[in-house]
Amino acid sequence: MDHPPRFAFLQPALRVGLPLILLAAMILAIFQQVFKSPMAFDDNLSIIHVRSFKGWMEIWGRDAFDFFRPMKSLFFLLIEESGGGMTRYHWATLAAYYLATCGVFALTLRLSGNAIVAFATGAIWAIAPTGGTVATWASCFNINLAAAAMTFCALSYDVMRSGSGRRTIIPGIMATLFLVLGLLSYETAIATAPLLVLVDAFRDRKIFCKRSMIHYGVIALIVISWLVCRKMIGAPPYRGNNPSLDPAMPLWQLSASAPYFLWTHLLMWLFPSGRLETFGSYLWDRSVPAVILPFCWIFLLGTIFLGVRLWRRAPLFFFGAAWFIVAAFPSGNFIPMRNTPFADYYVPIPSIGLCLMLAAILRAAIQRLRHPGIGRPAMAGAVAILVGISGWRLAQLPVLFDWLEAWEVPPQIMAKTAAARPHQFFAHASVAYELALGPTEKTPETLDLIEANALEAEKDMPDMAIIYTTLGEVARYRGQRDLAIQHYEKALKLRHISYKILLLTRRQLVLCLMEPPNADYEKAHANLLILLRHHEHVEHPGYVLLAATLMREWGKPEEEIKTLEKGLSYHPDNAEIRTALEKARARAAAPSK
Numbered sequence: 001m002d003h004p005p006r007f008a009f010l011q012p013a014l015r016v017g018l019p020l021i022l023l024a025a026m027i028l029a030i031f032q033q034v035f036k037s038p039m040a041f042d043d044n045l046s047i048i049h050v051r052s053f054k055g056w057m058e059i060w061g062r063d064a065f066d067f068f069r070p071m072k073s074l075f076f077l078l079i080e081e082s083g084g085g086m087t088r089y090h091w092a093t094l095a096a097y098y099l100a101t102c103g104v105f106a107l108t109l110r111l112s113g114n115a116i117v118a119f120a121t122g123a124i125w126a127i128a129p130t131g132g133t134v135a136t137w138a139s140c141f142n143i144n145l146a147a148a149a150m151t152f153c154a155l156s157y158d159v160m161r162s163g164s165g166r167r168t169i170i171p172g173i174m175a176t177l178f179l180v181l182g183l184l185s186y187e188t189a190i191a192t193a194p195l196l197v198l199v200d201a202f203r204d205r206k207i208f209c210k211r212s213m214i215h216y217g218v219i220a221l222i223v224i225s226w227l228v229c230r231k232m233i234g235a236p237p238y239r240g241n242n243p244s245l246d247p248a249m250p251l252w253q254l255s256a257s258a259p260y261f262l263w264t265h266l267l268m269w270l271f272p273s274g275r276l277e278t279f280g281s282y283l284w285d286r287s288v289p290a291v292i293l294p295f296c297w298i299f300l301l302g303t304i305f306l307g308v309r310l311w312r313r314a315p316l317f318f319f320g321a322a323w324f325i326v327a328a329f330p331s332g333n334f335i336p337m338r339n340t341p342f343a344d345y346y347v348p349i350p351s352i353g354l355c356l357m358l359a360a361i362l363r364a365a366i367q368r369l370r371h372p373g374i375g376r377p378a379m380a381g382a383v384a385i386l387v388g389i390s391g392w393r394l395a396q397l398p399v400l401f402d403w404l405e406a407w408e409v410p411p412q413i414m415a416k417t418a419a420a421r422p423h424q425f426f427a428h429a430s431v432a433y434e435l436a437l438g439p440t441e442k443t444p445e446t447l448d449l450i451e452a453n454a455l456e457a458e459k460d461m462p463d464m465a466i467i468y469t470t471l472g473e474v475a476r477y478r479g480q481r482d483l484a485i486q487h488y489e490k491a492l493k494l495r496h497i498s499y500k501i502l503l504l505t506r507r508q509l510v511l512c513l514m515e516p517p518n519a520d521y522e523k524a525h526a527n528l529l530i531l532l533r534h535h536e537h538v539e540h541p542g543y544v545l546l547a548a549t550l551m552r553e554w555g556k557p558e559e560e561i562k563t564l565e566k567g568l569s570y571h572p573d574n575a576e577i578r579t580a581l582e583k584a585r586a587r588a589a590a591p592s593k
Contacts (some may be wrong), residue, residue: 003299016109020102026137027098027126030397033404034136035090040410042139045500047084048538061233068235071185072142079138089138089358094315096144097135101126103151104352108359110155111202113318117366129272129348133413134404140345142185147349149182150192150327157196161205161215171483179219183226188349190226191327191547193219198326201311202319238337243497244281244426246461251336253284259296259335260288265328268344269351273399277417280342281426284459300325317360323353342421344348358389387428412436418453425460428453431467436473447474465494469505476512484512503539507530514550521554541567541574548580560584 039047042065049064050073059073103402105122109115125131134140156175162382176195182189197218200207241247245254261282268275284290296497304325307318328350331339340346365382368374374382406412407519418427432453440446454470461467472487488509496502506527513524528550531543544567551560564581 014116016106019105019115019122022119023101023105023122023126026123027101031097031135031404032410033092033401034094035087036088037086037136037404037407037411039086039089039138040102040407040413041091041137043137046076046139047080047500050080051075052538053077053314054534062235065186066234066236068230068233069142069185069187071145071181072139074489075141075145075413076138081118081322090136093138093141093144094135096141096148097126097131100144100147100151100348103148104154104355106157107352108152108356110158111319111356112359112363112365114366117359118361120362120390121355124358124389125348125351125355127393128348128351128402129276129396129400130269130344132276132400132407133278133345134348135406136404138228141254143188143348144343145183145454146186146189147352148453149178149185150189150195150349151352153178153192154195154199158199158203161200163446169177170405176218176222179222183223185410188327188330188346190223191349192332194326195225195323195580198319198322202315204315227250227576231565239339240339241495241497242340242467243429243464244279244340244342245338246283246493250283254333254336254338254341255451256290256293256343257282257288258332259300260293260323262300263296264342265332265347265350266324266354268342269347269354270398275422276342276344276399276403277342277427278413279340279379279430280420281418281480282341282458283423283425283426285461287421287423294330314360316363320353320358323356324350325353327353339372341358346547361385361563363509378563411438411440418456423460425457425464429457429464429466429470430449432457432470435502436470442477447477450474462496464489465491465496465505466501467491468494468506469501472505472508472512475510481512481515481518485509488512503531503534503537507543510546510550515552519553521550524550535570541577544577545580548584552584557584557588561588 010557023190045064054057055326056077059077061073063069063073075092079092082088101122104125105118109118109122112118112121119349127516134143148466153175156178158170160171160175162169169214179189179192179438182192195217197207200212206212213464266277268277281287305323307321311318328346329335330337331346333339333341362385365385368382371378403413403416406416411431412428414434415428418424418431434440435450435453436442441445450470451474454467454474457464458467468487468491471490472484475481475484475487488505491505492502492509496505510524510527510531513520527549528543528547532547534540534543544563548563548567551557551563561581564577564584567577568574568581
């Protein structure tokens with residue numbers, strides 16, 4: 001009787017388990033800096049949004065930015081329900097990033113059949129500098145979850161199609177669940193549907209047979225159901241007010257520029273030094289000469305043509321290339337959805353395909369080294385490939401560390417974005433806003449920096465209100481009250497990138513109008529009445545307290561009490577309003593001296 005080799009049962013576990021443990025250790029070691037990063041940009045708006053929930057079912061509505069992303073809302077809700085805090089957010093986000101890395105490893109192992117290649121591919125994906133933002137920023141949790149869902153969906157689908165009978169049930173259910181999970185996490189996951197067809201093409205399965213058509217019909221039904229749900233909850237089909245784009249830009253110009261966006265993101269992944277950017281801006285024929293765009297289209301169409309012609313010679317390599325293009329399509333403005341044109345957080349999901357291309361090259365090199373009759377030139381070439389790819393990615397670790405360090409002070413992210421290319425009007429405006437309204441000490445040097453960035457943004461986008469809000473802050477800190485009021489009032493008449501900033505601008509105007517010795521209480525009161533109409537806004541209690549302060553300084557104690565009483569009727573559990581009301585009543589009851 002033949003017996004299996006000793007410890008043979010450990011081989012599959014070591015083949016999968018050991019690489020996953022090593023990937024976890026690597027991520028924990030390299031991404032330690034993420035725990036020093038504060039909540040930034042979209043995070044606080046999402047936190048405020050979920051804190052207003054009256055029940056769990058509200059995750060199925062629109063998120064803080066009107067998108068249909070239930071898993072993102074659920075993530076923020078769960079963290080807040082468990083006590084909140086930066087540490088919890090960072091652990092959860094990094095765990096999702098590791099899960100996506102596991103997905104890249106598992107899919108590569110399935111398609112290449114080589115555990116060493118799969119480990120290398122997972123590591124290359126995980127330590128790419130373009131992954132720094134999604135590993136750090138809590139608002140990218142859903143992107144990591146979608147990346148994991150897409151890879152595991154493709155893997156489960158391939159297992160299902162390779163089996164027969166009952167063996168297809170469990171992987172079929174898993175593929176369905178992962179497809180739904182991806183769609184509920186991030187819109188880019190819609191690319192999973194065509195990617196599953198490409199999996200069949202990779203395996204050389206018949207695309208137009210009955211069995212395939214049934215599977216594709218189920219996939220289409222799931223995607224259509226998701227689209228209907230988005231429509232029913234009122235999620236907009238496109239971003240109507242993207243601050244990174246000129247609102248007057250015709251849609252055809254955006255689509256015409258899509259291949260340029262694609263190749264820019266490719267270069268961002270291949271050679272990230274000086275190219276990383278978040279919320280990058282784009283102006284037609286200014287950010288890049290329009291004459292370059294036809295060549296970008298020619299290069300894209302030529303790549304697709306070569307991929308179709310040479311698919312059978314290197315299926316894994318061209319499957320990876322197809323993944324990159326297909327996964328970049330939803331966010332790439334080929335259909336002009338007015339998505340942010342340049343953003344490092346768009347890169348991780350399409351770059352899974354780039355990693356698969358490298359996996360094909362690494363597998364070929366390893367197979368060449370294992371060939372018994374290999375000659376010295378062939379061996380040298382194979383070793384050069386392995387060393388070159390390893391050195392290329394490891395040499396970029398300082399870029400990743402620099403980007404992670406920048407996330408410790410979020411305005412630095414926007415400053416680096418502003419330096420990545422010309423005409424970065426939104427990055428300049430964001431730097432100015434974060435420094436002006438954030439906790440940064442307002443030294444003369446800081447005020448000069450804020451003003452310089454705001455004026456730089458004004459050159460390209462003079463109708464962006466945030467510019468004048470920040471200029472108003474600069475003037476206020478410099479003691480130029482009348483100039484500050486002019487800037488705030490101008491900002492109120494212009495285009496705002498969010499309702500929050502519109503309300504904040506009016507609040508800052510009120511504060512400026514109330515400053516002695518030339519306080520204009522009547523004008524301040526008129527603006528406060530507008531703020532007080534927003535009863536459901538998270539800042540409404542603050543508006544009530546500000547209105548009470550105005551009435552007290554204006555010499556109207558009875559109106560102060562009425563304001564606080566009405567505010568308490570809206571916010572009966574607010575301790576600050578209750579305390580202020582008690583003090584106001586005590587002052588009114590005290591005998592006059």
